[in-house]
Amino acid sequence: MTLNEQWMHRLKEAVPGGISIATNMFVDHAANAELWDIDGRKFIDFAGGIGVLNTGHRHGKVMQAVDEQLKRYTHTSFQVVAYTPYVELAEKLNQLTPGKFAKKTLLVSTGAEAVENSIKIARMATKRSCVITFSGAFHGRTMFAASLTGKVNPYKLGLGLVTRDIFRLPFPKAGVPFDKTKEALESLFKNDIEPTQVAAIIFEPVQGEGGFYQISPQALAWLRDVCNQHGIVLIADEIQSGFARTGKLFAMEHYAEVEADIMLTAKSLAGGFPLAAVTGRKEIMDAPLRGTLGGTYAGNPVAISAALAVIDVMQAERLPERAEVLGARLEAMVHSIKDQLPDLQEFRRLGAMAAVEFVDATTQAPKPEMAQAVQKYALEHGLILLTCGSYGNVIRFLMPITIEEHLFEQALTIIHDALLYSAK
16 A cells, blocks of 8 residues: 555545545645656646745745745734834735725635635725625635635535525626626616615636636626725625636736726745635725624735745746746647547636636537546646636636746647547
8 A cells, every 4th residue: 555545545534525626636746837746756736736846846946935034924913013024015916906096905724714804894894784795716625715606516515505695697708798687686676676785796807716717808807897886895706716826926907098096916926835825905904894804814924925926036037928928838839739639629728827628529518538538638647727617617727827948848748649539
């Protein structure tokens, strides 16, 4: 029995079965785009801890910042004794996030926590309770965030109607007329709720778990107009799309004419350390009463030090530009064999936020078995990939943007072969 098998047995005895693990292994150590398991096998990591490692595993400058912070203090709780890096990071996010208006930033620990706090802030600012979200959305697994999430299996199975005052519209994908979204909102306002009851509309510029679909620029401009007309807070969830993944520091930079009132970031913000942020208009962020925001571990100083280093790395190494280069090369490889893959319905990307979707060419039914075949072949040949999409029929590519050239070439070869294997 291998070490992985021994530990997997212990895991099953000690850890709840509700946690799903994409691979059958335990990590021993990792560096940039590679990791080694406890049996000594090496893998190229195209999962990145689910989009967390845009700067790779243990980037030198990030680890140096963490080491320096560990020598000073690790925790005081910001609400008890404040620390300067929190303010410094808030200032940087206020400056860097899109939106030509005064901003403030709240730091928390996870993406779901950022989502929940953004709704709390929007409700307090508007004195309203209802929230509009979209099909295919993923906003987290805590109770309210899971309610916003647009996928039942596995995120809401057995939970029933988790919370009230949430309404869902069809997601207006780029390249597709958004008439259904318009009709659904008109119907919602006519039959279910008044616009003056809606606190916020929350969306992902590029859906993560939903299948890497980009929101239509025209639809987003229309949503901004709707929010302006009715005093609704527009929230952009950039938890997966932020920090250089899409070829810009933030995906909302691709929508220069539209500004969200609140932006959520997490995942690659701190290079593998738990940190998330809610950045928004000053007047909205100041609406909650003193003491209503915060958390014991919210804005951990070690994670903040990592985030400050991540921002420096993003700028110094020009990672947004590199993301576009990597995404274009991946796209070129896929298109070079697309004629041999009749069930590969679409390759789509924004920067290096890229995915392939499998649909039966004859019946147009989703083909999750093909995505699983690609994932399985890749893992057997040393490459970690993740699936996504409402039907699990999408392969997403989340390689570190700092990946070494020779590793990226190796990964492209494995993906090439895996795609052809899946078509047999």
